[in-house]
Amino acid sequence: MRVARLRARLRGWGGVGAMAVVCALALAFVLLLPGTQARTPGGPALGHGHTTEATQARAGTCTDATAQNRSPSPASATGPAVQAIKARGYLSVGVDQNSYRWGYRNPNNASGALEGFDIDLVHRIAKDLLGDADKVQFRAIPTNERIPAVRSGRVDMVVRTMTITCDRLEQVAFSAPYFLTGQQVLAPRTSSVTGYDASLAGKKVCSATGSTAYDHLSADKKDGRLPASTDISTTVPNQLDCLVRLQLGEVDAVVTDGALAASQAAQDPTVELKGPAFTKEYYGVAMKLGADDLVRQVNRILEDYRKDGGWKASYDKWLLPTLGKESASATPPTPVYR
Template sequence: MRVRRLRSGLRGWGGVGAMAVVCVLALAFVLVLPATRSHGGPPPAAGGAGAARGVQARAGDCDDGDVQNRSLAPADADGPAVERIRKRGSLVVGVDQNSYGWGYRNPNSTSDDLDGFDIALARRIAQDLLGSPTKVTFRAIPTNEREHAVESGRVDLVVRTMTITCKRLEKVAFSAPYFLTGQQVLAPRTSPITGYDASLAGKKVCSATGSTAYDHLSADRKSGALPASTDISTTVPNQLDCLVRLQLGDVDAVVTDGALAASQAAQDPAVELKGGTFTKEYYGVAMQRGADDLVRQVNRSLEDYRKDGGWKAAYDHWLSATLGKDSESATPPAPAYR
């Protein structure tokens, strides 16, 4: 198959040409990922009869400083959401397919399977819900489509480096946090940019549409925390597209989660992280509001995943090489429930 031969030739994903080909291939796969050893069709749209009413906090009484502590307590809960998934026999999960270490197609593998930390977590949830890690259908979801994919019922879950925020709680429910990160600047090694500071004056910065990175850039430029001359007009549907823009010289820097930026720096030795993280953010699994039974089941999976060493094994395998064995991110966040 021609696509597979092209993919296997992109060893390491380094350089502009390789990254450009990866993005072309990504567009061909977006939203049409095949089932990965799975069966069944898409879940029904939200709001079906009998759905339990959600009790997670809305943005109006929410504080982003402790938003990660507002999920429901774990339980082996039965309900309409879990029943639909079990009846279908497959968990439908929105994921990334282009983020090295998180959700990606390994260019050095002859398999079409996805790899990465988020993929391993999705398989663990499928194992706990359906008795097998292979009973999962992966669907590629762009960064700016994550909330809509959940709201519309196109997927049961989104496991895609998605930060828990009060704004997003208006549209989706979240699990307890499963990863700690923060926003960071990525730029060429030769760049005079030193971090998220005055060195961004007059620079063109790329971020993903609908991302917390863009939210911070916009708010900080309005407040004066970021130089008014910083150009933040370049936004893209998928965060990886920012790296390609950077490599092509279209932008001067990228702002994204430090966990993602570290993986991108590992792929291309011409870029590096500039300065430390300037926020503290937590990734969560996104689900439909009102699917309390599914939220509790996912939190049960996360609880067990932390306790039995599965989380740590996944971190060591997929992320320790880029984030470090002793970084703040190397330990799973301690959950607190509403």
């Protein structure tokens, strides 16, 4: 019965959705991916190139509301981390391969290349560091493997809708923010769930292991901001697995970044965003602690990416259809460096 219902809903997705589900169910470990695909062309210049310099924050003063302001200022000087990448000849990057419009394999693309907003950013970093946008080795990494992959040196960086938080800053280094989003609830259109509120009482909610969504669910349930009867025990390696559980009827709602949820709602017309975003979060590029030269180089690249229209062109191509031009996410965040 559940399988029949899932098949019916997948017909609404089309090829992309079916591909994404297969990838999500199969991806329980790190996969080595090919890295040959086209870059996104530039677009009109933006007027958001202004940056401000903040005083160096002392240890112990970090709050998640300002965690995105703790990255070092941009610089072009190379150091050990950048030199190692140049000597190797390619950039190793952890990404997603099943997040529609962020990092996914388009079945209509004969080359099977990865596409999406995060993938465009990776190509831009490779072009600026190595002179060739295609000198990238992509590794598909589950949500809960993002930090271990960086810390172990399996990848040089992770560009995978990763929110900057104080806890994560103790484990990895982050670039300045490149995208603004917030947590939201995704549920069937016919559901009685109205958002991140009392309507979640008695409901089963899914989130990805190691995600900020689960962190909020866990903390809010302990503090009483979430109904005590809300079941948050369902966690999965990849966020898209939550959507599969939702389609199978195994959970009642999903909590994830609004930007990702909007893309999933675009894939499956039987689900929708419920209520407004209840957090304000920023995505950053994660790198190894101590790789300050690489972090500064990435921050320099992000500065240029915003100024020359590359960021705007990528947003318009991948995210404008789902988030719109009036969204707070439609403008790149203005960085504040430590």
